Amino acid sequence: MxxxxxxxxxxxxxxxxxxxxxxxxxxxxxxxxxxxxxxxxxxxxxxxxxxxxxLRPQTSLWWSWLWVAAMLGYAAWTAKQRAPGVPRIVPLALTAFVVATALSLAVLFGLGVFPLGARTLVPLAGLIIGNAMTATVLAGRRMVEEFTDKRDEIEARLALGQPARDAARPYVRGVLRSALSPQIETTKATGLVFLPGAMTGLILGGADPVSAVLVQIVVMFLVLAAASTTTTVMALGLSRRLFTPDHRLVRLARAAS
Structure with a gap:
């Protein structure tokens, strides 16, 4: 079709x-x-x-890798536009996207889930980076909001002698739960509540429904792993930047909505 x-x-x-x-x-x-x-x-x-x-047969695969690199850079720049209140978000977001993309593609291509080629590399990388960007921006915003709202509590923990990492841990957990909950709920509802885009597109394109389902399962697991990886990298990296070397909480402006 x-x-x-x-x-x-x-x-x-x-x-x-x-x-x-x-x-x-x-x-x-x-x-x-x-x-x-x-x-x-x-x-x-x-x-x-x-x-x-x-996708032309004579086109080198290196051009596809270059396109993936461009997507990574653009996603990091977009994260800065969407979360301007997050300090030095570009290098941190870029690191998170690279880690998630490398891990996901290593599993998919290294274990032979998909054959490596331009037809698979570019769309899969786009799925990873696009979904990871949404979760990463949400995690960054929530970190700034949480550490701003709970500043007194965090400073009380620091005053009691807790190191910055321990003082921040409960709030980092809350941020990760908030950032990952939408993707978890989407994963749970897939199939019964709605038919996702990849599966719908394949079926409309004439693919066998079972094959479409299998591809969609892989895609959903891929997106879930990418969101988990990037939010973890963002939360851990940002939690370190929100404290000085002598374990004092820096003062932050609330991230813009």
Whole structure:
């Protein structure tokens, strides 16, 4: 099954429905909805054009790896835009994304879950980085908010002689729970409550349903591992930056929403 340009144009009716409901309720989100749809369409068409070049048999796989590197850099920059209140988030987010991507791809390609090629490398890396970015930004924001709100409690622990790592541990746990809970709930609801995108796309494309299910299972586990890895790296790295070498809590401005 394929979708032609006319079908894609007709799907804009759905965007109009969303904008119309925003207008009806007076939400003031009409421009944001239209802009988001236009931007997504342009970006996806651009990526589609690049993938056409990358998937050519004569194209070296190194170009795909270069594209993955570009995605990592762009994701780290985007994390800074979404969480400007998190100190020095770019190198920390980049480290988290690289660790999650390297670990996930090593399992998938090293154990032969998927064959290594441009057709698998770029989409899988995009899934890892995209989902990890959302969890990482959430973890960074929550860390700043938690350490700002609970500053008195943390300083009381420090005053009692606890080292910074021990004083921060209960709050880091809370941040990790908050950051991972959405992905855990999504994983639990997959299949019964909703059919995820990868599985739906494969079925619409004519793939065998069982094969589509198996691919989706791998993707869900992949996303869960990526979110867990990146939030852990972000929380541990940021918790160290929120304390001075002599175990004092630095003063922070609350991260912007």
């Amino acid at each position: 394929t979708v032609n340009w006319a079908g894609t144009a007709f799907s804009l009716i759905l965007v109009a429905v969303a904008a119309g409901l925003s207008l009806w309720w007076g939400l003031g989100l009409e421009r944001s909805i239209v802009w988001a749809a236009v931007r997504a369409g342009v970006q996806l068409l651009l990526v589609g054009g690049i993938l056409v070049l990358l």
